[in-house]
Amino acid sequence: MNRTKKIIYWIATIWLSLGMLSTGIVQLLKMEQDVDRMHELNYPIYLLTLLGVWKILGVIAVLIPKFPILKEWAYAGFFFAMSGAAFSHLASGSPIREIFPSLLLLVLTVVSWYLRPADRKVAVIN
Template sequence: MTKRNKIIYWIATIWLALGMISSGIVQLFKVKAETDFMANLGYPEYFQTILGTWKILGIVVLLIPRYPLLKEWAYAGFFFVMTGAAISHIASGTVSEIFPSLLLLALTITSWYFRPADRKIILANQ
């Protein structure tokens, strides 16, 4: 892995972690603004607990060494959550608020693409 790729990976991963941790905490503590926001998108209040918990656990998995299979699951989960959020904004007519979802989606894809070899699943006999 080149030094450039390693820098790109860590910048994307740190920003992804900060975004997911902050939104996860807001969702876990059910901050009123977030609760109202999610209700406006049509989601029940308990959905915040599920999302917040998985976001925080996903970041823990991404930041600890080893466990490449869990890392793939975390990246997949972030991809699904952020594409779901973007689609929810489009469907509910709040397209003006789609940017954070798309930013976290871009950071997820960038972090996944530039991840080091020891964080990838290596399949034998391809």
Template sequence: MTKTNKIIYWIATLWLSLGMTSTGIVQLLRMKGEVEFILDLGYPDYFLTLLGLTKLLAVVAILIPRFPLLKEWAYAGLFFMMSGALYSHIAHHNTIKEIAPVMLLLLLISVSWYFRPMDRKLISVNFSK
């Protein structure tokens, strides 16, 4: 892994972790604006607990060393969660101002996953030989 790739990975991963941690905490604390927002999208308020806890656990899984399979699941979970959020915002006809943070998090998830070091990747086995 080149030095440039390491820098890209850590910048994307740290920004991703910061974004997911901050929104996860806001969701777990059920801050008034967040509750109103989730209800406005049509979801029950208890959904905030699931989203917040999942985000925090995924950040821990991505940042800790080893456990590449767990990291794959964490990246996939965050990607599907943010894809669902993007779809919800678009279906609700939200403005680009409300959609842009979700798109940024999707980009950070993708960049962090793509540039992750070899020791954070699953080893693929080719059974065709």
């Protein structure tokens, strides 16, 4: 992996991790704004707890060395959570300012996953 790709990978991964960690903590705290938004989207409030725990565990999985299969699951979870959030906001008619954070985290997920170093990938055996 060349130096530029490695720098882009770490920038994307750090921003992704900070975004997922901060939103995971906010979801675990069940902030009033998030609870209201879950009601507007017709989702159960306990989903905040699930998403918060999964995001924090996903950040740990993405940042720790080794465990490439676990990393794949974490990236997949981030992708599904953020694409689901973006779609939910779009379907409910949310303004773009409410959709943008989900889309940004979705893009960071894809960039981080795509540019991850070889030692963070699942080895393919032929």
